[in-house]
Amino acid sequence: MIRRMVNEDITIELNTEHALSPVCADISQINQVILNLVVNAREAMPQGGKFTLETSMEHLNGSSAGKHSSVAEGEYVVLTAKDNGIGIDRELQNKIFEPFFTTKEQGTGLGLSVVYGIIKQHNGFIDVFSEVGKGTTFKVYLPAQTAVTSTETTAAQKGELKRGSETILIVEDDKILRELLSETVRTFGYTVYTASNGIEGIELFNEHSGAIDIVLLDVIMPKLGGRETYEAMKKIKPSVSVLFVTGYGPSIIDNNILSDDSVGIIQKPYSAEVISKKIRDMLDGSLSQVM
Numbered sequence: 001m002i003r004r005m006v007n008e009d010i011t012i013e014l015n016t017e018h019a020l021s022p023v024c025a026d027i028s029q030i031n032q033v034i035l036n037l038v039v040n041a042r043e044a045m046p047q048g049g050k051f052t053l054e055t056s057m058e059h060l061n062g063s064s065a066g067k068h069s070s071v072a073e074g075e076y077v078v079l080t081a082k083d084n085g086i087g088i089d090r091e092l093q094n095k096i097f098e099p100f101f102t103t104k105e106q107g108t109g110l111g112l113s114v115v116y117g118i119i120k121q122h123n124g125f126i127d128v129f130s131e132v133g134k135g136t137t138f139k140v141y142l143p144a145q146t147a148v149t150s151t152e153t154t155a156a157q158k159g160e161l162k163r164g165s166e167t168i169l170i171v172e173d174d175k176i177l178r179e180l181l182s183e184t185v186r187t188f189g190y191t192v193y194t195a196s197n198g199i200e201g202i203e204l205f206n207e208h209s210g211a212i213d214i215v216l217l218d219v220i221m222p223k224l225g226g227r228e229t230y231e232a233m234k235k236i237k238p239s240v241s242v243l244f245v246t247g248y249g250p251s252i253i254d255n256n257i258l259s260d261d262s263v264g265i266i267q268k269p270y271s272a273e274v275i276s277k278k279i280r281d282m283l284d285g286s287l288s289q290v291m
Contacts, residue, residue, distance in 0.1 A: 002053070005038045005179065009048030016055045021144035023077050028161050028187055028272040029118045035183055036115045037081040037138055039176050044085030044136060054080040057144070071125060075144040084135035093128055114269040115140075121271070161273060162280030166213035167191040171201035171229060172245070173221040177268075181216065181245075181275075188276050198224030202232045209237045214282055219246040219253065227257070241282050261285070 002012055034053070041051045061073045088096065097116040115138075119126050123143050130136035168190045172178040175196070182192045193208060195201035198221050205212060215233060219226035226244055233240045244253055244265040257263055266278050 002034070002038050002051075005035065005183070006042045006051060007045075007048065010042060010045055011050045013050065013052040014054075015052065017057065020055060020057060020077055021075055023122075023142045024145055025122055025142060026118075026161070026271075026273060028184070028276075029121075031187060032180070032184055032272050033115050033118050033140065034079070034081075035180050036112065037140075039180060040112060040138075041081060041083035041085065041136075043176070044083050044087070046086075049084045049135075052080070052082040054078075054082070056080070058141070060141070071141075072123075072143065076124070076141040077144050079140040079142070080137060081140075082135065082137045087132040087134055088128070088130040088136055089132055090130075093130060096128065097126070114271075117269060118271060161188065162276040163189045164280060164283060165189050165191075166283055167193070167208070167211045168279070169193045169195065169201065169205055169208070169212045169215045171195045171198060171215060171221070171226075172218045173197050174218070184272055184275070185216075185279070187272075188279070190279075197221055198226070198229035198232075201229055202236075205233050205240075206236050209233075209240075212240075214241040214243060214279060216243050216245055216279075219244050219248070227253070230257070230263075243278055243282055 006012065038051065038053075045051070056078045058076050058078050059074070060071060060076055096112050098113060116126060119140055119142070124141045126141070127139045128136065129139075168185055170178060170182055170185070170192060172181060172194070173196055178194055178196065182194050185192050191211075193204050193212065195204050201215070201217070202224075205215065215230075217226045217229060221229075224232075226246075230240075230242050230244075233242070239262060241262045242264075244263070245268060246253075246265065247268040253263075253265055258265060262282075264278060264282050266275060270278075
């Protein structure tokens with residue numbers, strides 16, 4: 001999976017410790033964390049380089065946790081992602097986990113905020129170490145479980161990923177988000193088509209409308225926006241199911257469109273659990289419009 005996400009001029013090194021303690025985690029969400037870190041590293045090495053992914057164990061207490069002095073003392077499983085790319089300026093390092101903050105000319109700035117949110121949900125934390133011109137290291141800490149009984153579950157374990165075998169069209173102009181979303185949705189079992197803008201999306205939908213069960217449609221796109229794309233698809237197939245994906249609130253979509261039972265909306269950033277449930281609810285005809 002990682003190899004598919006990076007360019008051929010990037011070398012991948014995996015260093016995994018075998019004697020890791022178990023963690024209580026949503027596998028799909030951790031997969032999403034890894035994908036985001038891989039894509040972030042790829043964008044930091046436009047001329048190629050080396051990406052290293054490591055796992056290890058660390059014992060933390062008040063003094064060793066550094067700026068995270070409030071974390072619980074104990075054993076942690078650590079996932080480390082390193083690149084030797086362009087690096088991040090020190091003044092920007094405290095902002096990179098904020099939603100919509102990005103140093104890229106094209107991008108939404110949602111990738112690392114999604115990582116931060118997922119790790120926070122798992123009672124963990126993330127550190128970043130970077131130097132301009134030398135590269136960046138992200139260290140993800142997840143609390144280790146030393147003894148877990150069948151009745152001891154965390155919120156992550158209770159969350160159930162909804163799966164399926166239908167066909168989904170993703171229309172998203174942001175390349176990084178498009179790749180991450182398509183990889184995530186494929187892990188749920190779905191067949192996926194992708195389009196980088198509304199015009200391309202309409203062409204794909206027109207060609208495969210009989211096979212496509214639902215469209216995940218970005219609202220703000222160049223060339224043709226989400227609303228116009230939806231209206232064109234509805235002319236091709238009036239019963240088309242569309243899940244609008246937006247970084248803004250639901251007010252960005254007209255209420256008369258949202259009143260259609262075959263239309264839903266989900267706000268970025270979202271977890272794998274949330275998007276899987278939204279998709280499944282729409283396909284099963286039980287969509288709730290609650291964000």
